[in-house]
Amino acid sequence: MNIPFLPEQLEWPGLPQKNISADILRLDRLHPVISGNKWFKLKGHLQQALQSPGHPVITFGGAWSNHLIATAYAARRQGLSAVGIVRGERPPVLSATLMGAAACGMQLEFVPRREYAKKEEPGFLRRLTDRFPGAYIIPEGGAGLIGIKGSEDILRLTDTNKYTHILCAVGTGTTLMGLIRAAGPGQVVIGIPVLKGFDEWTAVDPHGFLTMEQKTSARLLPGYHFGGYARHPPELLDFMNRWYRETGVPSDIVYTGKLFFSVWDSVRKHLFPAHSRLLVIHSGGLQGNLSLPPGILDF
Numbered sequence: 001m002n003i004p005f006l007p008e009q010l011e012w013p014g015l016p017q018k019n020i021s022a023d024i025l026r027l028d029r030l031h032p033v034i035s036g037n038k039w040f041k042l043k044g045h046l047q048q049a050l051q052s053p054g055h056p057v058i059t060f061g062g063a064w065s066n067h068l069i070a071t072a073y074a075a076r077r078q079g080l081s082a083v084g085i086v087r088g089e090r091p092p093v094l095s096a097t098l099m100g101a102a103a104c105g106m107q108l109e110f111v112p113r114r115e116y117a118k119k120e121e122p123g124f125l126r127r128l129t130d131r132f133p134g135a136y137i138i139p140e141g142g143a144g145l146i147g148i149k150g151s152e153d154i155l156r157l158t159d160t161n162k163y164t165h166i167l168c169a170v171g172t173g174t175t176l177m178g179l180i181r182a183a184g185p186g187q188v189v190i191g192i193p194v195l196k197g198f199d200e201w202t203a204v205d206p207h208g209f210l211t212m213e214q215k216t217s218a219r220l221l222p223g224y225h226f227g228g229y230a231r232h233p234p235e236l237l238d239f240m241n242r243w244y245r246e247t248g249v250p251s252d253i254v255y256t257g258k259l260f261f262s263v264w265d266s267v268r269k270h271l272f273p274a275h276s277r278l279l280v281i282h283s284g285g286l287q288g289n290l291s292l293p294p295g296i297l298d299f
Contacts, residue, residue: 007025007279008026010024010247010278010280013246014267015267018270018272020267020275024281025154025158025279028284033069033070035284035286037168037281038070038142038284039074040151041067041147041151042071042074044146045142049078050078052134052136053079053080055132056080056081056132056136057081057083057136058084058128060116060119061084061140062087063086063088063091063094063097063098064097064288064290064291066288068086068101069098069101069104071084071101072100072102072105075105081105082105084098084108084109086111087116088112088113089110094108097287140172141171141174142174143173147178148178152178154178155179156182160187163187163279164186164187164278165277165278166189166278166279167262167279167280168280169192170195170204170220171195171255173203173204180215181210183217188219190221193220194229194255195229198220198225201215201220224261224262224265225258229254232253236261237257237296241297243261249282251282252284253288253292256284256285259281
């Protein structure tokens with residue numbers, strides 16, 4: 001997949017006042033469906049799946065999952081069938097995300113939330129492979145070492161050595177760990193958790209993919225989840241609209257709205273030393289804004 005752009009300078013009045021510069025890596029422009037960081041987390045998994053042609057890929061997500069629709073589109077593009085295990089009972093009307101995934105040929109399987117919570121357990125996975133022999137299972141969000149290695153390539157798109165700090169939103173932690181592993185000496189990678197309970201490394205990296213040295217040179221910046229995953233109180237929505245008016249950069253209610261708020265708030269609170277050069281990773285996911293009533297956002 002071609003990346004026809006470079007980091008975009010963030011034009012925000014608060015930065016020069018603090019003697020700080022910032023660029024945004026606009027991965028949201030990567031593709032209209034496989035948006036943001038999704039391709040990087042998926043590509044290694046799809047390469048593995050293509051070694052067993054004729055068998056489906058299976059993955060997991062909620063009603064507004066960026067990962068589900070990206071997997072559905074990418075699988076079809078690679079000539080693979082796909083099954084989506086969806087959290088919760090089937091609703092009377094599918095979300096725009098699920099309709100898009102189904103339009104790409106993904107078979108949707110709805111699972112009660114209590115059962116869905118067992119999705120990483122051997123028994124749950126064994127029942128899936130019994131139903132779909134030979135299937136390749138992609139963890140939710142493209143997580144795991146394969147997704148982490150794919151995410152390392154984000155910092156290889158262009159010369160990123162000039163940046164002192166690299167910031168991204170944290171869901172599964174896959175992208176964050178890839179960035180940490182690919183960062184250069186002296187660079188500080190900062191993750192902004194968008195879920196409750198992801199404020200410690202034990203939650204972000206339970207399988208120990210990062211070394212202690214890598215964790216020491218990186219940071220988690222908690223306090224910006226706005227109540228939890230996909231929660232979007234008026235304060236966040238108002239900020240997203242103001243941010244767009246001031247910078248021209250759209251954001252989403254799950255990930256990047258909270259990321260950009262953390263950047264704005266951290267600059268305001270003097271978190272970054274003078275002469276810092278920030279690279280903010282725009283991880284896409286704008287389709288999730290379709291869950292809002294029309295007219296809430298200005299973009």
